[in-house]
Amino acid sequence: MLADLSIKDYLARTANSEYLPTGGCASALSAALAASLTEMVANLTISGQDSVVIRSQMEEIAQSMKELRKEFTLAIDRDADSYKELFAAYKMPEGASEEIKSKDEQIQKSILIAVMVPFDVAEMAMRMMDLIAEVARQADKKAMIDACAAIIFARSAVLSALFTIRVNFHLLKSKQIVEDLTVKSDDIEKQAIKKEQELLSWVKTKF
Secondary structure, three states: OHHHOOHHHHHHHHHOOOOOOOHHHHHHHHHHHHHHHHHHHHHHHHHOOOOHHHHHHHHHHHHHHHHHHHHHHHHHHHHHHHHHHHHHHHOOOOOOHHHHHHHHHHHHHHHHHHHHHHHHHHHHHHHHHHHHHHHHHHOOHHHHHHHHHHHHHHHHHHHHHHHHHHOOHHHOOOHHHHHHHHHHHHHHHHHHHHHHHHHHHHHHOOO
16 A cells, blocks of 8 residues: 555655556645645634634635545555556456457556546646635735645646546547547646646735
């Protein structure tokens, strides 16, 4: 379980010459860091906030970040497992035409799973950026910088996850699936970049 490793062990494991952890695992980790930072800033804002409405809003966001942090952490191992299954599919024996067809079907199924895990990470991370921006706007200046780091991690998670899946698009035989995922990926990428730029530009006006 990659998510159970210490930070030092995870980094050392990533740096070795094996195929795991993948870039998709790193994307999920980046998203988890973004959620953790946002949860921290929300909790700090709660403790220093007089408004009942804002405290309630920050409590809801902190809880959402806690749940997302768990989801992204699980995605680290989900991504690794999906690639293990893909490599296992490629190693399936070939014989009769029916066996070849079965192997090809399993490979296509495994590729799609390997694509969808980081795609889900990218989509969740992009949507999370709205909550990060909301927390940043309610935080004090010191905590606001941590929220900026969070949205940068989130954008990084989005872009790295999307590039991870794009490299596998050519392996999918369904042109419709590739077309749909390409359109959705391009839209998610544009939104993530826009959301990051909007928040960072706003924060600069506060200093």
